[in-house]
Every structure is written in C-alpha cells, then in structure tokens.
Amino acid sequence: MSRPVVTWPPPGATAQEVVADLSVLEAAMAGTGPAVAVPGALDRGDVGVTRVPDETAVVVATSGTTGRPKPALLPARALELAVGGVQDVLGGPGQSMLAVPPTHITGITVILRNLWAGFAPTAVTPGHFGPEAFVDLTRRWDPRAPRHYVTLVPTQLRRVLACPEAVAAAREYDTILVGAAPLPAADRDRALRRGLAIVDGYGCSETAGGCLYDGRPLPHVLTHLGEGGRIHLGGTQVALGYLDRPDAAGAFTTDADEARWYRTYDHGHRDATGRLVVDGRLDDLINSGGLKVAPTAVEDAIGLARCPGIAEAMVVGVPDPEWGEAVAVVAVPRQGATPGLDGIRACLADHLPSHALPRVLHLVASLPVRGPGKPDRVRARALAGAALSAR
Template identity: 45%
Template sequence: MPSPRLLQPLAVPAGKRALDVLPALRRALDGAGPALLPIPEDAAPADALGVGTPVEDDPADPTALVIATSGSTGTPKGVLLSVSALRASAEATHAHLGGPGRWLLTMPAQHIAGIQVLVRSLVAGTEPLAVDTADGFRPDRFAEAAEALATAGPRYTAMVPTQLSRLLGDAGKGLAELRKFDAVLLGGAATPPALLRRAVDEGVRVVTTYGMSETAGGCVYDGVPLPGAQVRIDDGRILLSGPMLARGYRGRPDSPAFANGWFHTGDLGRWADGRLEVLGRADDVIITGGVNVAPLPVERIIAEQDGVREVCVLGVPDPEWGQAVVAAVVPADPGQPPSAEALRAEVRRLAGAAATPKDLVFLDELPLRGPGKPDRRLLAERFAR
C-alpha cells in the first residue's frame, strides 16, 4: 500500500520570480510530487490547513493543489483541487479562447487566478512570463514584460479591474501592448460597466470571468459557461458544477457547500438574454429600514457617473435603520472629485431612497484583499471610525 501523500507548502515569490515554482507545479500536475499549498514567500502556512499531514486524495486522480481561501471571515479553508480539475479548467479555457497560447502573469501566483496562468502554460506546453511587481503593478513594467512575450501564436493574460483601470488611465505603452493580446481575462471582482466599455473602445479584447478557487478559477466567460461547466440558479443563488469542480474542503468532508455534486456559491444571480448575470454576494445584501438593498446595482449607478474611477457600496450598523447604506468612491481626479450630493441624487433617482448612500466618502484607493476584491471589512471599520 503506497504511503499517504502529505501536504507541503509552496513558497511563491512575487513578480518575475514567481516562475521559480514551475518545476514543483509541473510535478504536482503530473501526480508525481506532493500536494502543494501555495503561500506568499514571506508567509507561514495556516496551521488549520494541516501542512505535513496526509491530504485528502485519490490515487487515480491525485490532489495537486490546496488553495487557501478565507473570504471575508478570516477563517482559512483549503480548497482541494485535483489534477483532473486543474487540467479540465485549463483545457476549457483554451477551447473557449480558440487554442493554447503564451501567458503573461500579472497577479500573485498564490491565488487561483494567478496560479492558473501557470497551470494553463504547463498544460499548453508554452513558456509563461511574469510582470515585475516589486514596486506594485505599473504600466511601464507591464509593457516591458508584454514586449518580451512576443510570439507568433496567441497571447493571453489575466488581471483584475484595478490593473486594467491603471493601464487605461496611463494611455501609454502599457495600453498599446495590452491591445496586442488576443484575450485579457478580467475577474477577481465585479467589473464596472463603464470600465468595460472604455476597454472595448480602446481596442482591448476583454473577457469577463466568473468563478472561484472552488471551481479551479473562472468557469463562466462573458456570462457563458465554459465547455463542461454547468450553472444553475436555485432560489436566487448561483450553483456551479463540472469537471473543474474541487473535491471539497480540507478536513471538511461533509461541507454542504459541495452537496450533490454542485458548489453552492454565496452569490446571487439570474439569467439575462441567455447569459449569467452576477448580482453580488448574498451576504453583502444590506437590510436598511426593512428594505433589502443589493450593493452591486448601486455600485454600477455610481460607477457610471463622470469623475468616478472605482466604488464600493456596503452596509454598516445603524441604530435607526438597522444598517445604513454607505459608499467609498475613488475619483478619477483626486483633485476634483465629483459632487457627493449629485452621486447620491442619481442613486435616489434610479434605485430609490432606500438604496441612496447615507454616507459617501472619497478615497485615494480602495483597500483590497486577495487578488483584487475590495476589503469590505476594512471599509466598514473606516466608516465606523
């Protein structure tokens, strides 16, 4: 009887050095190496994930990666991704995009969106490159890496809306190089419609993605499920299934999130013209004065207004209303922010009084967590102060 496979940490450097993990990742995808827990190079693995202990496994389909995800709760969960799930995701992506190509890594590779860029490269047999992010994501560094990626075949990259916004705002060589990519996968956070329209107008081939670590990354592209992926709406909640589905959570064999072969997301959604429309997290719904307010539609209204670059809408405790709707806005020009009252008036006109932010503040940047999602917990603390 073979010895049980143990979970081992995979220290992931930042920037260009992230490519150093490729040999270990290749062995994991071949089923020859240990199951790997990607973590930042300077971080210690969470004790709760059981590093050094036997991993939930299947000899016929080994667990290749355990992706740590805590969401907004701070409690780590380990998503068990098998070799077949990772390969199915990579192959479905290439099938949707029109074939394998070379990939440019722009995001931290300890997160699923980043490490999938490397997985897709290994599955395709192509050599990836990475952007130098030693001093943060910069358009000039992106341009340098994109130029070095020059190839006769397709070129792909993946990024979050904040990175796309910086490249569009720079309007220099970084944007010129971005236009040359055959596809720019955009995920990690909801994409403001105005940002998406601007990217299209600038000639950027954006593909919006929806998925999470539990589905080995994006499994719905531009609202359409990838080959093999399945989507169901149950009482407003989005459920996902398919060959790219994780086998479950580390140490939680009976998690209801994976009941009956479907991953029960915490997201609300609906079908619109045959495409999946994500309405936001169910947990983020604000109950103010007995009225349910979904933040995403309010964010879309504010993001459409002149002078707004980014926005996050959330609920904070309020003694009168139970929760109050508040908004943090990043202006396009910090020196000339739009009128807060004009933004509130537009929300009131289009979404009603209950959805109108009772407090609205301007920030230089939104605090982020993970690969690029607004950190609502930190923002709530800021409003509390």
C-alpha cells in the same frame, strides 16, 4: 489512498522566481510527486505531515472575507478542465502573461495555461502593479506564440485604462481576461471603447478558477440558482471538498448522477439571453428599510452615470438607527476634486430607486482590497462606519 503534500510556491518568492522552476507543480499535476499547497493553506504544524486524497493535485486557500481560509482540494482533472475550457473560450493555445499572484487560484491557472500550451510563463516585475509594469510585461512576451493573453483583476484594468501607453500595449493582446472580482459595467465599456478585447470570467477556488465566461458556463460546468438567487456550480471542475474543515462540509454535495456541486456565497440572475449575471455576495447585500440593495448595482450606476469627482467607488452597508442599514459609498476622488454626497445622490437619482441612493460618503486615497485584488468590503465597511461615528 492518499498522498503527501508540500508547500509551493516557496513562501516569499516573487512571481518571477516561481515561474523559473515549475517542476514541483508539474509533478503534482502528473501524479509523480506530492500534491502542492499554496502558502497559508495549511496550518503551520500540518506542513510535512498532512496527507490529502490521492486525486488531489493542488490545495489552494480560499480568500474568504471572514475567519481563516478554507483549503480547497483540487484534483488534477478539475484544473485540466478549467485550463482547457478557457483556452477554447479565448480562441486557442497561446502565451498567458502572469500579472496576478501565483499563490492564488487565478495565478495558478495562468501558469497551467502556459504549461498546457507549451510556453514559458512570463511574470510581471516585482512591486507595485502600474502602467509601466504592464507595458514592460507586454514587451517581454514570446513572439513565437500564436496568441497572447493576459489576466487582470478590475483594479489592474483601471490602472491600465488610465495610461495611453498602457492602453496601446493592451490592444496588442488577443484577449484580456478579467476575473477574481466583479468587473464594473463602466470599466468594461471604457475598455471596449478603447479597442480592448475583454472577456469577463467568474469562478472561485472551489471551482479551480474560472468556470463561466461572459455569463456562459464551460460545457462541462452545471449551474443552478437557488433560493435568493444563490449560485450553485456543479461538475467535474468542482473541488473534492475542504481539507479538515468538517464545519464547512455542507458547502459541497453530490447529486444522484454523482456530480459534485458547490454552493457559493454569491447571488445572481439570468438575463433575457440566458446569461448568468453575478450580482455579488449574499453577505454583502444591504437591507435598507426591508429593501435589498446589491452593492454592485450601485457601483455600476456610479460608473455609468459618471458621477462628477469620483475616480473609484466601493459600496457597503453601515448601521442606521432608522433604516437598519444605509447605503454608504467609499470613494477615491479624482485629482483636485472634492465630491459631495448631495451631488452623488443627484447624479444617481435617474439611475437608482430612492432606497438605493447613498446616505453616507467617505473619501479615501485608495480602495481596500484583499487577496488577488478583490474588494475588501469588511474593511470598507469599517472605514465608513468609523467616519459615520466620528460625525
């Protein structure tokens, strides 16, 4: 059995325009209308003629770092589990403010949480997300809701933390869910010190969004660490697979108990309490002289050590004739500051082993991001590499 699929949200629509009419998404979830595919999930020639498995409610494009996005087939049941599970984590139904793009899985689940709870989603005003937009969004919430939530990406959280008025607005939320990209430990600590209720979410398009919160899986989610710490996620919340991508079919398997499993491209470890800590993407690991360096470990150290002059930083590997790869920092300097490589290395000397200390520093006006706010390490690597070549 199969069903037709239509493009939704309308290409080019603002978040406010999207939430004004959710009937197409509601019909897709209820099975009374076509499945929906976010813009870009289908090749242009396939729109209007493609059919998907009958279970499918939403087709969402992965925000992959290389190649064309892969369309993940998400059943209504997977999305319902994701939405219901996070409601339990957050403390119960409430209004969830939409501050992330509705064309990505994070935004879709925010919309569905509102439908689940019986509240109209309120979206951030179009344009650049900054403290003013966040304060405005907070002022427009529904006072009848018993709880109020907002989902932010780490970049948005940093912008909120930089403005006292936005921090005051953030304190009004029962919970701020941070997802779509790793939350640096320094940013989490800053948020907690300012009285914000933070929950760190982890998931992907292939798992209908968040499935682990503060390192703990939802009750119906299975986890396994494979070779090299590769994270495997299983259960009913996992996608059926990819649409028309036989080359990527190996990412999904079914075990003897008929549970679906997805092999992620992330690696992690369990801490002393059993929580799953996501260390980053396997293809982001830096191999310097045969020793592996996780970029997120260096980024966390930069934040926790409060390296002077650094406002934001992204760490990548760049080619090095002696070590194979060298640790490079692409950083946004604080206003009026000109941080140097020697100063950063000295600041980090007590926090990192010698092979993980940066050997390259490249200053930029803003860090490159992709999709809903994930670090664009491919672009950052190109920027650092070009700067290195220009020496």
